[in-house]
Amino acid sequence: ERSVFSKKNKKGHFTGSGWVVSPDKRKILMTHHKTINKWLQLGGHSDGENDLLKVALREATEESGLRRFEVLNKTIFDLDIHKIQKVGSDSSHFHYDVRFLLEADPEKEPIIVSKESYDVAWVPIGNVLRLNPEKSIHRMVNKTMVLLV
Numbered sequence: 001e002r003s004v005f006s007k008k009n010k011k012g013h014f015t016g017s018g019w020v021v022s023p024d025k026r027k028i029l030m031t032h033h034k035t036i037n038k039w040l041q042l043g044g045h046s047d048g049e050n051d052l053l054k055v056a057l058r059e060a061t062e063e064s065g066l067r068r069f070e071v072l073n074k075t076i077f078d079l080d081i082h083k084i085q086k087v088g089s090d091s092s093h094f095h096y097d098v099r100f101l102l103e104a105d106p107e108k109e110p111i112i113v114s115k116e117s118y119d120v121a122w123v124p125i126g127n128v129l130r131l132n133p134e135k136s137i138h139r140m141v142n143k144t145m146v147l148l149v
Contacts, residue, residue, distance in 0.1 A: 011093060028122070042059055065114070066104050
């Protein structure tokens, strides 16, 4: 299958992510992903679903155990294209990651760490770049800081 919404497309495919903020926008929900050993926003493969907001919400639930997310804006919050290195039998390819701004309340539901992660945590926005200083994370932190003003 060559659909850009399927990971069977070996050149590259869309992924959907949620940049999950607390109601005061001072904490970001992040996952320490096992496969690539990095702290990231919640998200993953679309698995054939072409509504990437649905993908972001599904992945945020699967990776955190949280069920109550507010979609702060249905438009794209961030878009990142990045190369995924060869892992096991999967060849290197590109992810076209469409990211949406979601909100959840750290006080309302407990986090459940999925088998895909070492950890999931609410990270104070000032500490996010210590966990992952990549350009795309920096960009989303900056966009979030604007919301605080």
